[in-house]
Amino acid sequence: MSSMLAKPNILVVxxxxxxxxxxxxxxxxxxxxxxxxxxxGDAAKxxxxxxxxxVILLDLLMPQASGFQVLEWLRVERxxxxxxxxxxxxxxxxxxxxxxxxxxxxxxxxxxxxxxxxLAAAVREHLPAQGAQASAYGERTDPGAC
Numbered sequence: 001m002s003s004m005l006a007k008p009n010i011l012v013v014x015x016x017x018x019x020x021x022x023x024x025x026x027x028x029x030x031x032x033x034x035x036x037x038x039x040x041g042d043a044a045k046x047x048x049x050x051x052x053x054x055v056i057l058l059d060l061l062m063p064q065a066s067g068f069q070v071l072e073w074l075r076v077e078r079x080x081x082x083x084x085x086x087x088x089x090x091x092x093x094x095x096x097x098x099x100x101x102x103x104x105x106x107x108x109x110x111x112x113x114x115x116x117x118x119l120a121a122a123v124r125e126h127l128p129a130q131g132a133q134a135s136a137y138g139e140r141t142d143p144g145a146c
Contacts, residue, residue: 007033007034008032008033008034008054008055010034010035010036011035011055012057013039013041014057015059019059019112023057023119026119026120031123031124040062040063040064040065041062041066041069041070042065043064044056044070045073045077048074048079048081049080051080052081053081054085055084055085055123055127056074056085056087057086057087058106060088060090060097061092067088071101075104085108087106087107087123088109088110089112090110092111093109093111110122
């Protein structure tokens with residue numbers, strides 16, 4: 001974020017419209033964030049080329065380009081978001097998927113369904129103003145839904 005008063009600028013990438021809306025509502029209510037939505041990996045790439053985000057929330061299972069493909073692309077393409085923290089939010093919670101995300105540079109892996117508090121805390125922890133560019137890859141699983 002450019003100043004302490006600026007709203008966090010967050011990109012939410014998920015192919016499920018109700019999930020996108022729910023995550024956006026949580027981020028707006030809990031963090032007073034400015035949220036940009038992308039319905040798939042290709043739409044995310046367009047946004048990632050055009051705008052700088054403080055945090056990216058990324059689903060893995062999507063049409064067009066998967067979340068894995070977006071992670072790979074993001075780390076090699078010259079965009080304003082090469083070093084932006086990526087929080088994976090997905091139903092894929094198996095060890096192989098989590099490890100693959102970690103290798104591709106994701107900061108956190110949150111397994112759906114998510115809790116409001118877990119999502120808000122994970123995003124807050126990775127906002128630049130919080131000084132928490134965490135290097136540890138945290139796995140979080142939640143038995144409850146938002």
